Amino acid sequence: MEQIRAYLKKSATYQLIQILEDGLEDFLTTFGEITIRGLSALKYILTFKINWKEVLEQSARFGVSSLPITISIVSMTSIIVAMQVAGEMVKQGGGNYVGLLVAMLTVRETGIIMSGFAIISMIGSSLASEIATMRVTEQIDAITVLGVDPVRYLFVPRIIAGTLMMPPVMIIASTCGILGGGVASTLVSELSYKAYFSSVWSGLFIYDIKVAIAKAFTYGFTIALISCTCGYIAKGGAKGVGIATTKAVVWSFVAIVFLDLVFSIAFFF
Amino acid sequence: MIKVQNLIKTFDEKTVLNDISFEVNDGETLAIVGFSGSGKSTILKIICGLLEEDSGTILTSEGDIAMVFQYSALFDSLNVHDNIIFALRERKELRKLYTEEDLDKIVEEKLKLVGLEGVEDKYPSELSGGMQKRVSFARAIVTNPKTILYDEPTAGLDPISSTLIEDYIVRLKEETHAASIVVTHQMSTIQRTADKVLMLYNGKCVFQGSPQEMCEQGNEYTKQFVTASLTGPMKMLTE
């Protein structure tokens, strides 16, 4: 009997089930933690228990230090789109629509989603590893023993900063993207600046911009919350910090893409 | 007062604390000794609420519980000054009580107590291990706690700094009448600070009594500990 049991334990099916079980457990605990920490952070935010000085410091980190990379990524995406379509569209007599296409695509999707990706890889990962390091070196335990709630001290300023800084970052990056698209279009086709920009205006809708800003708030909040939580629940030493950072990045990426799908369904269909 | 009764704690099927009971009155210091991995830090973490016990009761006096962590656990993004006054600045009910000048004065005073001066603006990474330990000591006692837990407060300190800290543990106990627990491996710390000693081995309490009893009578466990002998009932390699 024992031998059969040992044999079965080695079988692929058993191992697969084991992996699924561990994976599901990890997924559910992480999801639960994110929800719980998010709610308790919201509680502090809604009662204005906020350290504004710390918010300012974190905002600089979110907004200023990430800006060069965010602008580059969003601009390059728009430039690539413009380069790919401008030549062909002008040839087919659709030159008047190049600006419209680039503007609409940037405002609706690439501006915000590429900004999100840039912020995740730069800020989300650093938030997660910072907080995970505090966890494994018992600094978070020390905060708790000193009578301070780590969620209030660590999460709240970072979440507020993330939420507030994401829209301006997105707006600046998207503007640069649309300008970059113009430069690219005129370089690869006979399109004039004037034609490009007048068509940009016809592709900018107030409604789209409002939705983009709503997305930016939501994504900023989500990225900061997920990154802080993944760091907060880290275990073990240096390896734990690494795992937490990876987890924060992966979860944020998936969350952003998922939320983008939800937004698209809710607002454009 | 700290009262622990029938405390049991298990980590992944390994029972680290198996039915531990003890009591520390106000104005008393208990030293907990035992092998590495015998659950000393775990007891402290359960008392200050960082870990949940599996069963048993823990009672402490009202008021703050302070803990000096084994590896200091200073906030490395804050300088020494901000580390020390962390609780005073971040806790709402305490924040109103002090002006910035008060805080500066408190920092200076606490640093002097632990034998450091002029390190206010340094960051933890710029301090030696022993200095970090002393700063963490200063940070822990800033709220005048009624229960103080020291996890190896003198480990890694030179003998003179150790004596300084030991004297201060005693002085603090006399002044504030707090109940304290000191986890330590050093006989000098036991003899200078402790009123009682509790010895752990394999999750069980194998000795409880005064330091004097530990040295003079004791049992084969304490004899082995005091003489640091390799032969005796305690084996390093327990699985």
Ligand SMILES: Nc1ncnc2c1ncn2[C@@H]1O[C@H](COP(=O)(O)OP(=O)(O)OP(=O)(O)O)[C@@H](O)[C@H]1O
């Ligand atoms: N969070 C945890 N998860 C799993 N096991 C743990 C955890 N914390 C402690 N342990 C285990 O509990 C036992 C006791 O650990 P503890 O840190 O209390 O020992 P200690 O007596 O303080 O040792 P040292 O003198 O080295 O500091 C160890 O075997 C350790 O592996």
Ligand SMILES: [Mg+2]
């Ligand atoms: Mg320990």
